[in-house]
Each structure stands twice: as structure tokens, then as C-alpha cells.
Amino acid sequence: MADVIVFWFLALVTVGSGLAVVLLPNPIYCALCLAMTMVGVSALFVTLGAYFIAGVQLIVYAGAVLVLFTMVLMLFDLKSETNAFSRGVITGAIKVACAGVLSGLIAGAIVMTLGQRSSVVSPLAEKSAIDSTKALGKLLFQENVFAFEALGVLLLVIAVGTVSLARSKGGTHAKH
Amino acid sequence: MGKDTLEIAINGLKLVLIFLMMVQAVPILVWLERRGSAFIQNRFGPNRVGPLGLLQLLADAVKFLTKEDFYPRTAVKTLFYLAPVFALIPATLAFCAIPMSTPIQVAAFDAFGSSWGPYVFKIQGFDISVGIVYILGMSSLAAYTILMAGWGSGSKYSLLGALRASAQTISYELALGLSIVGVILLYGTFDLTSMIQAQEGALHFQMMGQTVTSQFLPNWGFFYQPLGAVLFFAATFAESNRLPFDLAEGEAELVAGFHTEYGGFKMLMFFIGEYGHMMVASGLFAAFYLGGYALPIPSWNPAAVLHWSTELLGSKESGSVLAAIIHFLSFNIKFGLLLWIFIWVRWTLPRFRYDQLMDLGWKTMLPWSLANAMITAVGVYLASVAMV
Numbered sequence: 146m147a148d149v150i151v152f153w154f155l156a157l158v159t160v161g162s163g164l165a166v167v168l169l170p171n172p173i174y175c176a177l178c179l180a181m182t183m184v185g186v187s188a189l190f191v192t193l194g195a196y197f198i199a200g201v202q203l204i205v206y207a208g209a210v211l212v213l214f215t216m217v218l219m220l221f222d223l224k225s226e227t228n229a230f231s232r233g234v235i236t237g238a239i240k241v242a243c244a245g246v247l248s249g250l251i252a253g254a255i256v257m258t259l260g261q262r263s264s265v266v267s268p269l270a271e272k273s274a275i276d277s278t279k280a281l282g283k284l285l286f287q288e289n290v291f292a293f294e295a296l297g298v299l300l301l302v303i304a305v306g307t308v309s310l311a312r313s314k315g316g317t318h319a320k321h
Numbered sequence: 322m323g324k325d326t327l328e329i330a331i332n333g334l335k336l337v338l339i340f341l342m343m344v345q346a347v348p349i350l351v352w353l354e355r356r357g358s359a360f361i362q363n364r365f366g367p368n369r370v371g372p373l374g375l376l377q378l379l380a381d382a383v384k385f386l387t388k389e390d391f392y393p394r395t396a397v398k399t400l401f402y403l404a405p406v407f408a409l410i411p412a413t414l415a416f417c418a419i420p421m422s423t424p425i426q427v428a429a430f431d432a433f434g435s436s437w438g439p440y441v442f443k444i445q446g447f448d449i450s451v452g453i454v455y456i457l458g459m460s461s462l463a464a465y466t467i468l469m470a471g472w473g474s475g476s477k478y479s480l481l482g483a484l485r486a487s488a489q490t491i492s493y494e495l496a497l498g499l500s501i502v503g504v505i506l507l508y509g510t511f512d513l514t515s516m517i518q519a520q521e522g523a524l525h526f527q528m529m530g531q532t533v534t535s536q537f538l539p540n541w542g543f544f545y546q547p548l549g550a551v552l553f554f555a556a557t558f559a560e561s562n563r564l565p566f567d568l569a570e571g572e573a574e575l576v577a578g579f580h581t582e583y584g585g586f587k588m589l590m591f592f593i594g595e596y597g598h599m600m601v602a603s604g605l606f607a608a609f610y611l612g613g614y615a616l617p618i619p620s621w622n623p624a625a626v627l628h629w630s631t632e633l634l635g636s637k638e639s640g641s642v643l644a645a646i647i648h649f650l651s652f653n654i655k656f657g658l659l660l661w662i663f664i665w666v667r668w669t670l671p672r673f674r675y676d677q678l679m680d681l682g683w684k685t686m687l688p689w690s691l692a693n694a695m696i697t698a699v700g701v702y703l704a705s706v707a708m709v
Contacts, residue, residue, distance in 0.1 A: 173400075177469070180462075184462070187458070196449065196450060196451040196454070196455070197451050197511075199455075199458075200451055200454030200455050200457070200458045201454065203455075203458025203459065204454070204494075204498075207461070207462060208458060208462060208464070208494070209461065209491055212461075212464040212487050212490075212491060215465070215468050215487075216468065216484060216487050216488070219471070219472045219483070219484070220484070278511065
């Protein structure tokens with residue numbers, strides 16, 4: 146019973162703040178609601194027994210990535226941004242197209258997985274938190290170490306690319 | 322939460338108690354800060370209200386609560402009012418996960434027509450097995466309150482302070498996390514209680530094929546991770562926005578940074594949040610490097626204390642209560658000393674410049690904490706090879 150209440154509460158918070166991200170006009174509120182969504186997702190991970198992933202979700206997404214998002218948003222002239230994005234036929238068409246693609250994706254995912262309750266037990270399930278953390282570490286650093294390292298290199302490439310793109314126009318010290 | 326109603330009720334009560342403990346410690350720390358700063362700067366400090374000025378806290382609380390409630394014309398009202406409330410949440414939730422003493426045992430008893438127990442109550446808000454990850458995750462949320470306050474105030478000083486603060490928190494979180502990696506490698510666990518248990522007994526290490534055991538030094542993490550301990554402590558100063566890292570306030574440049582526009586109890590709530598972060602940092606430092614709640618004498622480890630108090634009082638249950646009290650005091654002495662160091666440093670060191678702050682974070686502390694993690698990993702590997 147308690148599990149059900151906790152689940153529905155967290156689901157409501159997560160989905161509600163997720164909707165708020167899309168529906169609210171003010172980007173700052175959107176970013177803060179996105180952070181709330183991340184916290185909700187992390188709490189849902191806790192209810193599933195994935196403590197480590199919950200913690201990492203908090204530290205990485207809610208604690209670092211979205212703080213940077215919010216910080217950058219706060220430096221914008223929000224009024225002109227809002228106007229630029231909420232007017233015009235083209236932006237309207239893009240919005241409708243995006244909404245269509247997203248709802249198509251969600252519907253497709255639901256239709257394709259309907260009726261397939263997979264009975265595959267994941268290696269992380271049915272273990273205490275410490276064991277599941279260890280199992281996760283083994284999966285990442287022993288079995289899938291190549292993919293893990295390749296992802297690391299990919300992230301490095303992205304970081305270098307971003308810096309060089311920002312510098313190509315003179316960066317923060319550009320002369321106008 | 323618990324097996325039956327009583328256990329759930331007591332565990333719920335414990336959360337409230339720890340929150341109250343944290344909030345109540347703040348006035349005492351404020352008094353200590355003001356008297357301490359006065360002592361360091363050769364002044365008197367508040368000494369008029371009550372003995373040693375201790376009742377000044379009460380007077381201040383009344384003053385803060387009865388001040389006029391206002392918000393600036395350009396402020397975003399929702400965020401302006403939400404920010405101080407949110408300032409309390411991360412520190413409180415993180416503090417709840419720190420173990421403060423050995424558990425209390427309650428024997429089975431009959432009451433209200435049914436049998437209850439036996440119970441084991443931990444002196445800790447809640448026991449979460451990945452304690453460190455949880456605490457780091459929670460305290461990383463503190464950046465939002467600063468951003469909300471800074472942007473919601475609708476003032477340039479506040480926004481600049483908030484931007485500085487969040488940049489600083491993000492930069493030093495890396496050094497903080499990496500300095501903890503050494504501890505995690507050393508003890509092989511995320512659980513704070515197991516870490517404290519691993520630090521029991523006398524300091525011992527293997528050298529040239531024989532075990533060297535110290536007579537009087539305890540087996541504390543500090544002796545294995547001195548560099549990690551220094552880096553962790555320095556990074557926690559930055560995380561709690563204390564001097565020498567309080568550029569977010571920087572009163573010479575930014576009036577008071579992100580809480581420029583706040584007055585009365587709303588400002589006090591930011592204060593409580595800041596002190597809460599100090600408390601989390603001190604509790605974590607004690608758990609990682611100073612043996613947590615254990616007494617500093619190797620032969621008086623928690624099991625020995627429990628045995629002694631059980632023999633003294635005759636029953637296992639009252640013995641566990643006495644042992645819990647002893648360990649709680651021991652924890653609080655370490656805790657208090659660390660908090661005093663926080664205050665001491667604040668009134669001793671001047672503030673960094675912004676470029677110095679970033680240089681220290683990214684070019685000094687990050688490489689050193691990486692090196693510390695690498696050295697610890699190699700050391701742990703060599704020790705495990707030598708064991709086999």
C-alpha cells in the first residue's frame with residue numbers, strides 16, 4: 146500500500162513537472178521544473194532499489210548539467226527570447242512537427258512493447274544496493290569496457306568541438 | 322521504515338528530531354562565530370544579553386521573526402519566497418544520512434494487548450546503503466537555491482553573486498568527489514557505518530612482510546589519506562560558500578551577493594542552510610577520516626565500550642543506551658572541533674580573487690585529487706596482491 150502511494154505521488158510529481166517544462170512560457174521556470182523532473186526520476190530509481198543510479202542521476206543531471214542550464218538561461222534577455230520562439234508561422238510549424246514526432250515515438254514505443262512482458266532478469270535486480278553497485282561496476286569496467294571508453298572519447302570530442310566552435314568566433318573576447 | 326507502527330513512528334520522529342537538532346545548533350554556532358571572531362580580532366563581541374551574551378540568540382530570533390516582510394518591486398515573487406525554504410532542504414536531507422552513534426537496542430515487551438519488538442534503533446535519520454552518493458547528490462542541489470534567490474531577487478548584485486556561487490560549487494564539486502574516491506577505494510564501500518567500522522582498532526599496516534601496529538594511534542582514515550583529507554576539507558569550504566571562498570557574498574563588490582535583497586527570517590534561513598552545509602561537511606569529515614563516532618583510543622572500540630557499559634548496567638538494552646550516549650558525545654566533540662575550524666578559518670584568511678579561486682579549483686585541487694585517487698588505487702591493489 147505504501148509503495149503504491151509513494152509511486153503515484155512520485156509519478157505525479159515527475160510527470161507534472163515534466164509537463165510544466167513544456168507548457169510554461171518562462172524558460173527559467175522550465176529549467177527549474179526540469180530539475181524537479183530529474184529529482185523525481187531519481188526518487189523513482191530509489192523505489193526500484195537502484196540506489197547508485199539514483200545518486201548518480203542526482204549528482205550528474207540535477208546537480209551539474211541543469212545547474213549550468215539554469216545559469217546560462219539567467220544570463221539571457223528572456224523577453225526577446227520568448228518573443229522569438231512564440232511567434233511566426235515557421236516556428237509554429239516546427240513546434241507542431243516536433244510534437245508530432247515525439248507523440249509518434251511514444252505511441253510507437255507503447256504499441257511495439259505491448260503484450261511483451263519480458264521475463265529476463267537483469268543482473269542488477271534482486272540484490273542489495275552494494276551488490277548492485279558492484280555488479281554495475283563489473284558490467285561497465287569489465288564486460289563493456291570498450292563501449293564505456295569509446296563513449297568517454299566521444300564526450301571528449303564533443304567538449305573539444307564545443308570549445309573550438311566557441312573560439313572560432315572570438316569567444317567571449319570577440320571584438321564587434 | 323519499520324516493521325510495525327511503533328518502529329515507523331519512532332523512525333519518523335527521529336527525522337524531525339535531527340532536523341530540530343540541526344536548526345537548534347545554528348544559533349549556538351552563530352554565537353560561537355560572533356564571540357569567536359571577536360576573540361580572534363581582539364574585541365568583546367555580543368556580551369550584554371544574558372550570561373556571556375548567550376541570550377543574544379533568542380533576542381535575535383525574536384527580532385528576525387518580527388521584522389517587516391517585504392520583497393523588491395522587480396523581484397519574481399514565487400522564486401523570491403521559495404528560495405529561502407529550499408535552502409534548508411538539501412542540507413537537512415543530507416545530514417540525516419550521517420551516522421551519529423551506535424544503535425540502541427530495545428528488548429521485546431508486551432503492551433496494549435500485543436507484543437512489540439525487539440527493535441534496533443540507529444542514531445541516524447535513515448540508513449541508506451549508498452550514503453556517500455546520496456549525500457553528494459543532495460548537497461549538489463544546493464546550487465538551485467542560490468540561483469533561485471539570485472535571479473528571483475531581480476537585482477544585478479544578487480544575480481552576479483548567484484552566478485559566481487554556482488560556478489564555484491560546480492568547480493569544487495569535482496575536487497570534492499575525487500578526493501572522496503580515495504576513501505571509497507580504501508574501505509571498498511559506500512556505506513558510512515561500514516566505513517566507521519573499518520576504522521576501529523589500532524593503526525596497523527604491513528611493511529617488509531611484517532605487520533606494524535601502533536600502540537596509541539587509532540586506525541583512522543586520516544593516516545591513510547592525509548592528502549585526500551586536506552583536499553576534501555578545502556573543497557567543503559567552497560561548497561558551503563564560506564570564507565576564503567565566499568565570493569558569492571563578496572560584500573566589498575556585491576553588497577551581500579545572492580541574499581542582498583533578503584531581510585528578516587528569510588535571510589536567517591539562508592544562514593541556516595549555510596551552517597547546515599558546514600555540519601554535513603564536518604559530519605562527513607569525521608566519518609571518513611576521524612573514525613566517526615568511535616572513541617580515539619584504539620582499545621576502546623565501540624564493541625569494547627558496549628561490553629563495558631553492559632557489564633556496568635547489567636542489561637544489554639540499558640548498556641546499549643549508555644554506549645550510544647558515549648559515542649554520541651564522542652561524535653559531537655569531533656563535530657564541534659571541525660565546526661570551530663570552519664569558524665577559525667573564516668576569521669583568519671582573506672577572500673580569494675575570482676581568477677585565483679578558479680585556478681585553485683581546476684589547476685591545483687583537481688589534479689591533486691586525481692593523483693590521490695590514482696595513488697590510492699595503486700596502493701590498494703598492491704596491498705591486495707601482498708595479502709594473497
